[in-house]
Amino acid sequence: MLSYLLFSITIGGVYALLALALNLAWGSAGLVNLGLAGFFGIGAYATALATGAGLPVALGLGIAMLAGVLAGLMVTGMTLRLRDDYLAIVTLGFGEVVRLVALNERWLTNGADGLSGIAAPGKAALGTAGFNWAWCIGVSLVVLLVALLLRRLDAGPFGRALRAVREDQELAAFAGKPVLRLKLQAFALSAAIAALAGALYAHYQSYISPDHFQPLITIYIFLAVTAGGLGRPLGAVLGAYAVVAFLEGTRFLAAEVPGIEPVQVAALREALVGLSLLLVLHLRPRGVLPERIPAAPKVSA
Amino acid sequence: MIDFLSGLAQRSLARRSLLGTALALPLLPAAARAQQSGPIRIAALSPLSGAGGAYGPSMVKAIRAVVEEANAAGGILGRKVELVVEDDQTNPEAAVRAMRKLIDVDKVSAVAGVWASSVAAAIAPLCWESGTMLLTCAGADALTNLPHQGFLARTQPNTTLQGRKFGEFALAQGAKRVFMLSPQTPFVQSQFENIAAAVKAQGGEAELLVYDDKKPSYRSELQQALRFRPDAIVLGGYLPDTTVLVKDMLRAGFNGTRIAFAYSVNQKLIESVPADTVEGIFTIAPSPAEGSPAFKHMTEQAGTPTPDPYSTQSYDQANLALLAMQAAGTASGTAIRDTLRKISQAPGGTVVSTVTEGLAALKEGKALNYEGASGPCDFTEKGDIADCQFRYEQVKAGKLTLLRIA
Numbered sequence: 065m066l067s068y069l070l071f072s073i074t075i076g077g078v079y080a081l082l083a084l085a086l087n088l089a090w091g092s093a094g095l096v097n098l099g100l101a102g103f104f105g106i107g108a109y110a111t112a113l114a115t116g117a118g119l120p121v122a123l124g125l126g127i128a129m130l131a132g133v134l135a136g137l138m139v140t141g142m143t144l145r146l147r148d149d150y151l152a153i154v155t156l157g158f159g160e161v162v163r164l165v166a167l168n169e170r171w172l173t174n175g176a177d178g179l180s181g182i183a184a185p186g187k188a189a190l191g192t193a194g195f196n197w198a199w200c201i202g203v204s205l206v207v208l209l210v211a212l213l214l215r216r217l218d219a220g221p222f223g224r225a226l227r228a229v230r231e232d233q234e235l236a237a238f239a240g241k242p243v244l245r246l247k248l249q250a251f252a253l254s255a256a257i258a259a260l261a262g263a264l265y266a267h268y269q270s271y272i273s274p275d276h277f278q279p280l281i282t283i284y285i286f287l288a289v290t291a292g293g294l295g296r297p298l299g300a301v302l303g304a305y306a307v308v309a310f311l312e313g314t315r316f317l318a319a320e321v322p323g324i325e326p327v328q329v330a331a332l333r334e335a336l337v338g339l340s341l342l343l344v345l346h347l348r349p350r351g352v353l354p355e356r357i358p359a360a361p362k363v364s365a
Numbered sequence: 366m367i368d369f370l371s372g373l374a375q376r377s378l379a380r381r382s383l384l385g386t387a388l389a390l391p392l393l394p395a396a397a398r399a400q401q402s403g404p405i406r407i408a409a410l411s412p413l414s415g416a417g418g419a420y421g422p423s424m425v426k427a428i429r430a431v432v433e434e435a436n437a438a439g440g441i442l443g444r445k446v447e448l449v450v451e452d453d454q455t456n457p458e459a460a461v462r463a464m465r466k467l468i469d470v471d472k473v474s475a476v477a478g479v480w481a482s483s484v485a486a487a488i489a490p491l492c493w494e495s496g497t498m499l500l501t502c503a504g505a506d507a508l509t510n511l512p513h514q515g516f517l518a519r520t521q522p523n524t525t526l527q528g529r530k531f532g533e534f535a536l537a538q539g540a541k542r543v544f545m546l547s548p549q550t551p552f553v554q555s556q557f558e559n560i561a562a563a564v565k566a567q568g569g570e571a572e573l574l575v576y577d578d579k580k581p582s583y584r585s586e587l588q589q590a591l592r593f594r595p596d597a598i599v600l601g602g603y604l605p606d607t608t609v610l611v612k613d614m615l616r617a618g619f620n621g622t623r624i625a626f627a628y629s630v631n632q633k634l635i636e637s638v639p640a641d642t643v644e645g646i647f648t649i650a651p652s653p654a655e656g657s658p659a660f661k662h663m664t665e666q667a668g669t670p671t672p673d674p675y676s677t678q679s680y681d682q683a684n685l686a687l688l689a690m691q692a693a694g695t696a697s698g699t700a701i702r703d704t705l706r707k708i709s710q711a712p713g714g715t716v717v718s719t720v721t722e723g724l725a726a727l728k729e730g731k732a733l734n735y736e737g738a739s740g741p742c743d744f745t746e747k748g749d750i751a752d753c754q755f756r757y758e759q760v761k762a763g764k765l766t767l768l769r770i771a
Contacts, residue, residue, distance in 0.1 A: 066469075164577075181512075274483075275457050276458050280458070315466060
């Protein structure tokens with residue numbers, strides 16, 4: 065039971081990093097990124113290939129984030145004139161492109177067979193139990209660090225400028241904010257965090273395949289950010305852990321319902337996910353921890 | 366390390382040395398401890414939603430039928446057997462979370478009914494690290510090449526064997542130039558290589574084209590295929606893309622031999638397209654051992670008159686896991702790994718086809734040779750199925766007609 069809890073907390077941490085990434089792009093800058101799974105995949109494949117070629121894991125994580133930044137800049141560069149639904153559709157397409165490239169470029173990614181035996185640092189030295197503990201603590205610390213960093217950015221001038229872009233980009237440009245640069249920075253940083261999540265996942269699981277990066281995970285993260293509170297880093301983290309707790313908890317709950325077949329249990333779990341999103345949106349439309357907008361300072365006479 | 370430790374746990378328990386157990390247990394990781402009291406748990410991790418959702422429910426039903434039969438026959442090692450079912454959502458990320466729960470919370474000794482290759486590859490490391498036996502219907506060649514230490518076995522023939530059968534069949538139809546059209550799948554490459562090897566050995570030629578499986582038309586792909594002047598075209602796709610492809614083939618005027626997987630050109634496809642589009646297509650599939658005692662027994666137990674290959678395989682997997690634990694005298698994944706081949710293919714062993722027969726024979730101290738509903742169920746050292754029958758059919762007047770099983 066303990067190792068299952070540690071595992072769930074670690075996966076919750078990976079989801080939390082993805083939620084932080086999405087919250088930065090979507091919540092702060094208003095850039096809807098439905099291609100989150102693509103950036104997650106880019107990070108995972110980048111570090112798997114780099115460490116597979118003999119580089120140390122720390123460097124692999126760095127390369128993964130760099131690959132995320134480059135992909136983020138590329139996507140923003142291609143979608144400069146797109147906002148809202150149009151941006152969402154293009155990013156969704158980008159996510160699928162990443163998955164299809166991973167599926168078809170067999171020379172690089174080993175195709176549908178996936179990459180197995182990715183370096184899992186600490187597994188040999190610490191044993192299975194020690195590995196679970198170390199990763200649970202390590203990933204949680206990374207989440208804490210990234211969340212604090214983003215909270216600080218969020219509260220600072222950078223965060224305020226991003227919000228100005230989100231609310232009205234013409235007005236922000238008129239007020240002298242460098243809209244293009246802000247968008248590029250926000251999207252690239254968001255992509256780097258998502259890629260870091262992918263890299264950590266790859267090393268933790270030591271196996272990845274194109275099937276891992278189906279849009280399913282993007283949907284879970286959107287659920288996490290919406291439920292936790294769009295526009296607030298701590299809300300995104302809370303939402304991500306809540307989603308994992310919910311996904312895992314419903315296994316035990318749905319199994320207790322008497323007189324239903326396993327296939328109905330599976331359907332019930334999916335229905336509960338949708339129902340809970342509806343309930344959250346109905347009861348707390350702005351999430352559990354809503355965005356805080358500080359009042360404008362009073363101008364002294 | 367885990368092998369050594371669980372071996373230690375078994376030996377000390379076998380000697381019933383309380384002291385030894387008391388000393389050894391606190392040192393073990395929780396998952397390595399075999400279940401030694403209470404019910405024996407096995408798991409079904411099958412696709413109940415997602416792309417494989419059409420197959421999972423009947424696979425789970427087949428496994429449940431075996432567990433119920435075993436309990437009716439007095440249980441395994443005198444203990445009740447419990448089945449824990451989880452949905453893999455046909456997604457490796459979700460499957461890993463489900464598998465961790467099965468290993469850490471339910472402490473299952475075996476997991477059966479694993480369908481997708483990507484899911485099997487994702488959960489395989491968890492299984493061999495925790496000493497849980499993984500029994501799967503996944504066909505990708507790479508699976509049994511993983512360092513699984515024997516904790517993985519599959520009842521589905523790998524694609525090397527399937528590819529060879531396709532190639533040999535094309536040759537038997539008099540084809541010298543064989544073209545394969547397939548979407549990107551885990552098995553396309555090795556499938557094609559083995560077709561090509563079989564055809565080239567007889568002086569023929571083979572070529573492959575990988576297409577995108579979501580296109581509304583395949584005219585350009587077919588033009589490329591026809592430039593090769595093929596005598597036979599092998600269709601490697603799934604149902605939706607093959608439906609489009611057979612229509613475009615008729616339009617393109619190809620009248621050579623067409624060979625497809627039985628899971629794509631099935632009754633559903635035949636009924637959904639005009640009759641002349643599919644007339645004459647050959648289909649090949651690993652065949653369940655229809656008419657065998659196990660197959661008959663399974664159809665009665667699971668209540669499905671025409672089970673698909675995956676549910677017959679799941680049925681056999683559950684039988685093998687339970688009988689292996691009974692034969693080993695211990696309920697653990699390691700015990701199943703070590704005794705699997707002693708009950709599936711013991712030379713000169715008593716042939717059994719149900720868990721009830723198997724338990725009775727084991728009580729008399731006999732060696733076993735399990736012959737299942739999906740086939741003889743004999744495994745190689747690597748965990749592949751040693752041999753399997755194939756079923757050859759042809760579409761005649763809008764109906765699949767059996768040519769032969771061989």
